[in-house]
Amino acid sequence: MTAPITPAPLRLGIAGLGTVGIGVVRIIQAHADLLSARAGRPVRITAICARDRKKNRDADLSGYDWVDCATDLARRDDVDVVVELIGGDEGIARQAVELALDNGKDVVTANKALLAIHGQALAERAEAKGRLIRFEAAVAGGIPVIKTMTESLAGNRIRRVMGVMNGTCNYILTRMQSGGLPYAAVFEEARKLGYLEADPTLDVGGIDASHKLAILASIAFGTRIAFDGVEIEGIERVSIDDINRAADMGYRIKLLGVAQMTGRGLEQRMSPCLVPADSPLGQLEGGTNMVVIEGDAVGQIVLRGAGAGAGPTASAVMSDIIEIARGVRLPVFGQPAGSLARTQPARTAVPAAYYLRLTLADKPGALAKVATVLGDAGISIDRMRQYDDEDTGEAPVLIVTHKTTPDAIDHAIETLPSTGVLVGDPVELRIEEV
Amino acid sequence: MTAPITPAPLRLGIAGLGTVGIGVVRIIQAHADLLSARAGRPVRITAICARDRKKNRDADLSGYDWVDCATDLARRDDVDVVVELIGGDEGIARQAVELALDNGKDVVTANKALLAIHGQALAERAEAKGRLIRFEAAVAGGIPVIKTMTESLAGNRIRRVMGVMNGTCNYILTRMQSGGLPYAAVFEEARKLGYLEADPTLDVGGIDASHKLAILASIAFGTRIAFDGVEIEGIERVSIDDINRAADMGYRIKLLGVAQMTGRGLEQRMSPCLVPADSPLGQLEGGTNMVVIEGDAVGQIVLRGAGAGAGPTASAVMSDIIEIARGVRLPVFGQPAGSLARTQPARTAVPAAYYLRLTLADKPGALAKVATVLGDAGISIDRMRQYDDEDTGEAPVLIVTHKTTPDAIDHAIETLPSTGVLVGDPVELRIEEV
Numbered sequence: 122m123t124a125p126i127t128p129a130p131l132r133l134g135i136a137g138l139g140t141v142g143i144g145v146v147r148i149i150q151a152h153a154d155l156l157s158a159r160a161g162r163p164v165r166i167t168a169i170c171a172r173d174r175k176k177n178r179d180a181d182l183s184g185y186d187w188v189d190c191a192t193d194l195a196r197r198d199d200v201d202v203v204v205e206l207i208g209g210d211e212g213i214a215r216q217a218v219e220l221a222l223d224n225g226k227d228v229v230t231a232n233k234a235l236l237a238i239h240g241q242a243l244a245e246r247a248e249a250k251g252r253l254i255r256f257e258a259a260v261a262g263g264i265p266v267i268k269t270m271t272e273s274l275a276g277n278r279i280r281r282v283m284g285v286m287n288g289t290c291n292y293i294l295t296r297m298q299s300g301g302l303p304y305a306a307v308f309e310e311a312r313k314l315g316y317l318e319a320d321p322t323l324d325v326g327g328i329d330a331s332h333k334l335a336i337l338a339s340i341a342f343g344t345r346i347a348f349d350g351v352e353i354e355g356i357e358r359v360s361i362d363d364i365n366r367a368a369d370m371g372y373r374i375k376l377l378g379v380a381q382m383t384g385r386g387l388e389q390r391m392s393p394c395l396v397p398a399d400s401p402l403g404q405l406e407g408g409t410n411m412v413v414i415e416g417d418a419v420g421q422i423v424l425r426g427a428g429a430g431a432g433p434t435a436s437a438v439m440s441d442i443i444e445i446a447r448g449v450r451l452p453v454f455g456q457p458a459g460s461l462a463r464t465q466p467a468r469t470a471v472p473a474a475y476y477l478r479l480t481l482a483d484k485p486g487a488l489a490k491v492a493t494v495l496g497d498a499g500i501s502i503d504r505m506r507q508y509d510d511e512d513t514g515e516a517p518v519l520i521v522t523h524k525t526t527p528d529a530i531d532h533a534i535e536t537l538p539s540t541g542v543l544v545g546d547p548v549e550l551r552i553e554e555v
Numbered sequence: 556m557t558a559p560i561t562p563a564p565l566r567l568g569i570a571g572l573g574t575v576g577i578g579v580v581r582i583i584q585a586h587a588d589l590l591s592a593r594a595g596r597p598v599r600i601t602a603i604c605a606r607d608r609k610k611n612r613d614a615d616l617s618g619y620d621w622v623d624c625a626t627d628l629a630r631r632d633d634v635d636v637v638v639e640l641i642g643g644d645e646g647i648a649r650q651a652v653e654l655a656l657d658n659g660k661d662v663v664t665a666n667k668a669l670l671a672i673h674g675q676a677l678a679e680r681a682e683a684k685g686r687l688i689r690f691e692a693a694v695a696g697g698i699p700v701i702k703t704m705t706e707s708l709a710g711n712r713i714r715r716v717m718g719v720m721n722g723t724c725n726y727i728l729t730r731m732q733s734g735g736l737p738y739a740a741v742f743e744e745a746r747k748l749g750y751l752e753a754d755p756t757l758d759v760g761g762i763d764a765s766h767k768l769a770i771l772a773s774i775a776f777g778t779r780i781a782f783d784g785v786e787i788e789g790i791e792r793v794s795i796d797d798i799n800r801a802a803d804m805g806y807r808i809k810l811l812g813v814a815q816m817t818g819r820g821l822e823q824r825m826s827p828c829l830v831p832a833d834s835p836l837g838q839l840e841g842g843t844n845m846v847v848i849e850g851d852a853v854g855q856i857v858l859r860g861a862g863a864g865a866g867p868t869a870s871a872v873m874s875d876i877i878e879i880a881r882g883v884r885l886p887v888f889g890q891p892a893g894s895l896a897r898t899q900p901a902r903t904a905v906p907a908a909y910y911l912r913l914t915l916a917d918k919p920g921a922l923a924k925v926a927t928v929l930g931d932a933g934i935s936i937d938r939m940r941q942y943d944d945e946d947t948g949e950a951p952v953l954i955v956t957h958k959t960t961p962d963a964i965d966h967a968i969e970t971l972p973s974t975g976v977l978v979g980d981p982v983e984l985r986i987e988e989v
Contacts, residue, residue: 148710148852158777158890159709257707263853265699265707273691273699275593276582276873343592401835401859418582419697419870423859425835436853439710449883456592 128162131446134194134226135185136217137206138171141231141258143180144435145204145442150181156439160446167199191217195224202227202445204438210234218243222252229441231258231434237332237348240339244458254453255441260333261286261410263433264426265440270340270414271455277416279341283379283555287330288408288428289316290356290376294393295406298364298373304357316408326355330378331391337412338380338389340455343462347387350466354392363478363548366519367395370504372476373403377553379469386465395476395552401425402555413555472524474503478548479537483514487542491518494540498533500525515544521552562596565880568628568660569619570651571640572605575665575692577614578869579638579876584615590873594880601633625651629658636661636879638872644668652677656686663875665692665868671766671782674773678892688887689875694767695720695844697867698860699874704774704848705889711850713775717813717989721764722842722862723750724790724810728827729840732802737795750842760789761810765825768812771846772823774889776816777896781823784900788826797912797982800953801829804938806910807837811987813903820901829910829986835859836989847989906958908937912982913971917948921976925952928974932967934959949978955986 133149135142149156149164157163168186170193188194191213194203203221205228207214214232221228228247230236236243236256247254257267261284270279285291289311296307308325311317316324323329335348356376367374372395380389396403401423405411410428415421427433454461481487488507495502504521522530534549567583569576583590583598591597602620604627622628625647628637637655639662641648648666655662662681664670670677670690681688691701695718704713719725723745730741742759745751750758757763769782790810801808806829814823830837835857839845844862849855861867888895915921922941929936938955956964968983 144852152710152712155712155777156710158894161886161891263856265703265856268702268707269699272878273702273874274870275877276586276590276870278586278589343589399838401838404833404835404838416870418578418866418873420861420864420867422697422699423857425857425859427854430854432852433854436708436710436850439852440707443709444706447885449885451881451883452595456595460592 130163130165131160131442132165132167132199132201133204133442134168134197134200134202135166135204135206136170136191136194137208138169138178139206140431141434141438142171142206143178144431145206145438146180146182148435148439156443160443162446164442164446168194168197170194192220195220195226200226202229202442204442205230205232206438208232208234210238215239218254219246222247222250225250225252227253227445229255229438229445231256231438233259233329233332233336237335237346240336240346240454241458241461244453247453248458253445253450255444257441258434258437260336261412262426262428262430263436264410264412264424264428265437266337266412266424267340268440269422269424270337271451274414274416274419274422275455277418280415280417281379281381282337282341282412282414283377284410284412285375285402285405286333286378286410286412286428287324287376288410289324290330291405291409292316292407293325294356294359294364294374294376297361298368301361303361304359322355325357327353327376327391330376334378334380334389334391338387339461341380342382342387343456343460344387344464345461347389347464347466350387351389351391352468356393359393363550366478367476368398370519370521371398372396372552373398374550375402375405377402379553383467383470385470386467388467388469390469393550395550396555400555469527472526473554474524474552475522475530476550476552477520477522479518479520480544481516481518481542482544483516484542487516488518490540490542491537494536495522495533498529498536500529500533564597564599565594565876566599566601566633566635567638567876568602568631568634568636569600569638569640570604570625570628571642572603572612573640574865575868575872576605576640577612578865579640579872580614580616582869582873590877594877596880598876598880602628602631604628626654629654629660634660636663636876638876639664639666640872642666642668644672649673652688653680656681656684659684659686661687661879663689663872663879665690665872667693667763667766667770671769671780674770674780674888675892675895678887681887682892687879687884689878691875692868692871694770695846696860696862696864697870698844698846698858698862699871700771700846700858701774702874703856703858704771705885708848708850708853708856709889711852714849714851715813715815716771716775716846716848717811717987718844718846719809719836719839720767720812720844720846720862721758721761721810722844723758724764725839725843726750726841727759728790728793728798728808728810731795732798735795738791738793756789759791761787761825764810764812768814768823768825772814772821773895775814776821777890778821778898779895781821781898781900784821784823786824786826786902790827793827797984800912801910802832804953804955805832806830806986807832808984809836809839811836813987817901817904819904820899822901822903824903827984829984830989834989903961906960907988908958908986909956909964910984910986911954911956913952913954914978915950915952915976916978917950918976921950922952924974924976925971928970929956929967932963932970934963934967
C-alpha cells in the first residue's frame with residue numbers, strides 16, 4: 122500500500138486515436154500528478170498507432186513512438202498494457218488484443234462487439250496467460266456499470282438488469298417526441314450530427330445495445346456471453362404516432378434492454394418498450410444512458426450518465442488503466458472464465474401490460490370483433506381510445522391491456538387479421554415495469 | 556487469477572448483530588457458493604459478538620464462536636477481517652477497529668461517524684500496519700459511491716459532489732409534502748416507525764449526512780477528512796408552508812449536501828435547499844438516496860438506491876469483504892493517507908437563486924421597502940407572489956431571486972428587519988442547480 126520509493130511507471134500502448142483515444146491521451150497529459158497519486162505509480166504512454174498518422178488530432182503526440190500497426194504495440198517490451206480503441210469484432214482489433222495477451226500484456230478495451238462475440242475465448246486466453254482484459258468503457262460510456270456489477274454488487278444474486286444503453290437511439294426517440302418529427306427525418310438529423318455508426322443498423326437496429334446487454338448479463342448471472350441469445354428489435358418501426366399516443370397515456374418509448382435468469386434459461390431482450398413518463402428511465406433525455414440493476418440484497422440501484430463521447434468514455438478507460446496500475450487483478454467477467462455457466466436462451470414469460478395500436482376499417486362491429494379476439498386470448502383491456510379519421514373512414518384504436526403473457530399477445534396478434542377488420546399490421550409494444 | 560486448488564477461506568469476525576450485522580450473516584449463509592465463485596475463495600464467519608447474546612435475532616448463529624467483546628475478535632488468530640457494525644465514533648467501536656489494525660487484521664466498517672471524526676488517524680494507522688479499512692456501507696447504504704469515486708472516477712478531477720444522503724430526512728420531507736403535515740407530526744411518525752437514530756439530531760440535525768459528505772469530499776478532492784469544516788443546517792426549520800410554496804413554484808425541498816474545491820478552500824455544506832421538482836434529486840422519494848458526482852472528463856454521474864436497511868447496507872459490507880477476499884488492497888481514501896492535503900474550510904461563493912419567504916405587516920409601502928433592500932444589495936427578483944391573510948392582516952410574500960451571491964443574500968437578510976415591516980424572521984433557502 123505504501124508506494125515504493127521509485128515506483129515503476131505503467132507503460133501504455135494506445136491503439137486507435139479517434140475521439141476516445143485522444144480523450145485518454147488528454148487525461149494522461151493533464152492529470153499526470155493526480156493519476157500518479159491515485160495509482161501509486163506514474164502512468165505513461167510509450168507508443169501509439171492509428172490508421173492515419175497525418176490527421177490533425179489537436180493533441181501533442183510528439184513524446185510517443187508511432188508504430189505502423191496495433192499488433193506492433195503488442196510486441197514491444199516497453200508496453201505493459203495495450204489499450205485497444207479501434208473497434209470492430211474482427212480484423213486488427215481482435216488480432217492486437219490476442220497478440221497482446223499472448224505476449225503477456227494486459228488489455229484495456231472499449232470494444233463491446235469484440236467482447237460480445239469473442240468474450241469467452243478472450244477471457245480464457247487471458248486467464249491462461251495470467252493476463253487481464255478490462256472493459257469498463259464498453260458498456261454505457263462513463264457509467265461505472267461493469268465495476269458496480271462485478272465488484273459492488275458481488276454479494277447479491279442479481280435478479281434483473283436493464284437499461285437504455287444506446288445514446289443515439291435515445292436521442293432519436295426523444296427528438297422525435299420533442300420535435301414532433303417522423304423517424305426518417307430525425308435519423309437524417311442524427312446522421313448529419315455524426316451520431317450514427319458507419320453502419321447505422323448497429324445503432325438503430327439495436328445491435329450495439331445488445332452487445333452491451335450480453336456483456337452485462339454474463340457478469341450479472343455468471344454465464345458465458347451469449348450475444349446470439351439476445352432477442353433484438355431496433356427502433357426503425359417506432360412511429361411518431363406511437364410516440365405521441367404513448368405520451369397521451371403517460372408513457373415514453375425507449376429502446377430498452379432487459380436481462381434476467383429464468384427457470385427455463387437466460388432471457389435477454391432488446392426492444393422498444395413503453396415505460397412510465399415519470400420514471401427515471403422515462404425521463405432519460407438525449408444521449409444519456411441509464412442502467413438499472415436489481416439485486417436480492419441491495420434492491421434497485423440506478424446508474425445514470427453520459428453513454429458516449431470522448432470525456433466519459435475516456436474516463437472509463439482510465440479507471441481500468443488505474444486499476445491495473447494499482448495491481449488489482451480480477452477475472453475478466455468477475456469469476457474465472459471456465460466457471461461461467463452455459464445457458465439456454467429463453468423467451469420472456471414474464472407477464473406485462475401491452476400497448477396495441479390497430480387501425481380498423483369502417484365496418485359495423487369492427488371493434489367488437491377485436492375485443493372478442495383479445496377476450497378469447499385471455500387478454501383484458503385496461504384502457505382503450507378510439508380516434509376518428511374522417512378522411513379515410515379508418516379508425517385508429519389504441520389499447521392498453523392489463524397484464525398478460527407474451528404468448529397470449531402473440532396469439533392475439535396472429536389471430537387479429539382473421540377478423541377482416543384490420544387495415545395494415547397491428548403495432549404491439551410491451552409496457553415494462555421499471 | 557486462477558483459483559488455487561485449496562483456497563484458504565477469508566475468516567470474518569463480526570462485531571454488532573443489529574439489522575446490518577444479521578443482514579451480512581444472512582448473505583454469507585445464503586450465497587456461500589456465489590461468494591466463493593466471485594471471491595475466488597470461501598468467505599467464512601468464525602466469531603461474532605453483540606451486546607445482548609440472548610436477543611432473538613431470527614438467524615442461525617450456532618456455527619460461530621460468541622465472544623464477549625468486540626476487542627476479543629481483534630485478538631483472535633482465526634479472524635482475518637473484523638467487520639465493525641457497532642457504530643459510534645468512540646467507545647468499543649473505535650477500540651475494536653484500532654486493535655484490529657494493530658493486530659494485523661483488515662477492517663470493514665459501516666461507521667460513518669468513526670471515519671468522519673477519526674478517519675485520518677485510522678487510515679494512517681492502517682497504512683502503517685499494511686492493513687485495510689473499507690467502508691462502502693458508511694455512505695449512502697447500498698449505493699456504490701465510495702468505489703465509484705475512488706476507482707471508477709479516478710481519472711477525473713472531481714468538480715462537485717452532492718447528494719441526498721439521509722433517508723430519514725428525505726422521508727420526513729417527502730411525507731410532509733404528500734400528507735400536507737407539519738414537521739412535528741411527521742417527526743413523531745418517523746420516530747414510531749423506528750426511522751430515527753437514538754439521538755434524532757444525528758438525522759434531522761444533518762450530522763449523519765454531514766459525516767457522509769465529509770468522507771466523500773476527502774476522496775473526491777484528495778484532502779484530509781474535515782468534518783469540522785462542514786456548514787451544517789438540519790431540517791428542523793423546514794415548515795409545511797415552505798414545502799407547499801416551493802412546490803407551487805416547481806421546486807422540492809431536500810436536505811442536500813454539496814462539496815466542492817474552491818480557490819479559497821474546501822466548501823462543504825449540508826442544508827435544506829430547493830431543487831427543481833422534475834430533476835432526479837427533486838423526484839427522490841422516501842428513504843432513497845442519491846449521489847451526484849461531477850468530473851471533468853465523465854461529466855455528471857448520478858447514483859440512486861436505498862440509503863439504509865439491512866439488505867442494501869449488508870450488500871455494501873459484502874462488497875468490501877469480497878474485495879479483501881480477492882486480494883484487492885488500495886489505500887483507505889484512494890491515495891496514501893500521508894498524501895492527503897490539509898485544507899481550509901471555505902464558505903460557498905457560488906452564486907445561486909434564492910427562495911425568500913417574508914411575512915409583511917399590513918402597512919402601506921411594505922413591499923416597496925423590501926424591494927428597495929433587495930435592490931440595494933444587488934439582488935434582482937425573478938418571481939414574486941404575495942398571499943393575503945385576511946384574518947391577520949399580514950401578507951406572506953414569496954420571492955425567487957435571480958442568481959446572486961450568498962454574501963448579497965446575507966446582507967439583505969441582515970438589513971431587512973430595519974425596514975420595520977417584517978413580521979417574524981424571513982426564511983431563506985438556496986436553490987441549487989442540479
